[in-house]
Amino acid sequence: MKNIVIIGSSGHGSAILDCIEKEAKYNVIGFIDSFKKKDTLFNGYKILGSEYDLPYLMDKYNLFGGIVAVGDNWNRQQLVRNITKVTSTFQFISTIHPSAIIGRNVRIGKGVAIMPGVIVNTNSMIDDHCILNTSSSLDHDGHMQEYSSLAPRVCAGGNLSLGAFSSIGLGSYVIENITIGAHTVIGAGTLVLRNIGNFAVAYGNPAKEIRKRKANEPYLSSQRPLIFPLVKSIASNF
Known part of the structure; x- marks a missing residue:
C-alpha cells in the first residue's frame, strides 16, 4: 500500500483516519499539523511536523500524498494551496467509508x-x-x-x-x-x-x-482561523 499522511489532527482528522483504515487502500504514516507539537501522539500516530516539512517527509517516508482533514471549506482550500506551493508532487487522495453507497x-x-x-x-x-x-x-x-x-x-x-x-x-x-x-x-x-x-x-x-457573508468568515462552532507562517521549510529541525 502507498504511504500517506493526514493533514489536520482534530475530530475531523479522527473521522478521516477511521475511513482510511477501514477502506484499507493506503498506509497512514502519521499526521501533519502546524498547531500541534512534533512527535506528540494523536490516535496512536505521531505528529510529523507542518505542511512546510512535506518535501523532507515525502523523501524520508516515501510518501505518495495524503488528504486535508480540515472541516472549514475556506481553511481547507488555504491549506491545499500551501501544500501545492511547498511541493508539486504531493498527491491528494480521496477516501470513501465502506458503509457509504455510491x-x-x-x-x-x-x-x-x-x-x-x-x-x-x-x-x-x-x-x-x-x-x-x-x-x-x-x-x-x-x-x-x-x-x-x-x-x-x-x-x-x-x-x-x-x-x-x-x-x-x-x-x-x-x-x-x-x-x-x-x-x-x-x-x-x-x-x-x-x-x-x-x-x-x-x-x-x-x-x-x-x-x-465574506468568503473567509468562520461558520463552524469550533473553528479558529488558520495563520500560515511565511517559511519554506523547518525540515532542518529533524
Whole structure:
C-alpha cells in the first residue's frame, strides 16, 4: 500500500483516519499539523511536523500524498494551496467509508472525504476537496462544486447544485432542483424550498437569506482561523 499522511489532527482528522483504515487502500504514516507539537501522539500516530516539512517527509517516508482533514471549506482550500506551493508532487487522495453507497456513474474528485452512511445517487458529481459527512445524502444528478460540504444527516433532493465553498448545515433538507450559490452557509435544521444566492447566510423553515457573508468568515462552532507562517521549510529541525 502507498504511504500517506493526514493533514489536520482534530475530530475531523479522527473521522478521516477511521475511513482510511477501514477502506484499507493506503498506509497512514502519521499526521501533519502546524498547531500541534512534533512527535506528540494523536490516535496512536505521531505528529510529523507542518505542511512546510512535506518535501523532507515525502523523501524520508516515501510518501505518495495524503488528504486535508480540515472541516472549514475556506481553511481547507488555504491549506491545499500551501501544500501545492511547498511541493508539486504531493498527491491528494480521496477516501470513501465502506458503509457509504455510491451510485452508478458518480464522479468523485481528488481530496474528497465521504463518511459512514453517506448515499450518493446516480449521475452525481463531487468536485475536488469536498466533504460529505455522516449519513448525508446527495440524490441523483447532484453537483457539489469544489470545497463544498454537507454536514451530518443533510438530505438533498435530486439536481442540487451546491456552489464552491458552500456548506449545508446539520440535519437540513433541500428539495429537488435547487441551486445554492458559492460561499453560502445554510444553517442547521433548515428546509430549503427555493434557490439561495452567493455569499449568503440562510436558515429557517422555510429557508430565508438572513445576511451576506465574506468568503473567509468562520461558520463552524469550533473553528479558529488558520495563520500560515511565511517559511519554506523547518525540515532542518529533524
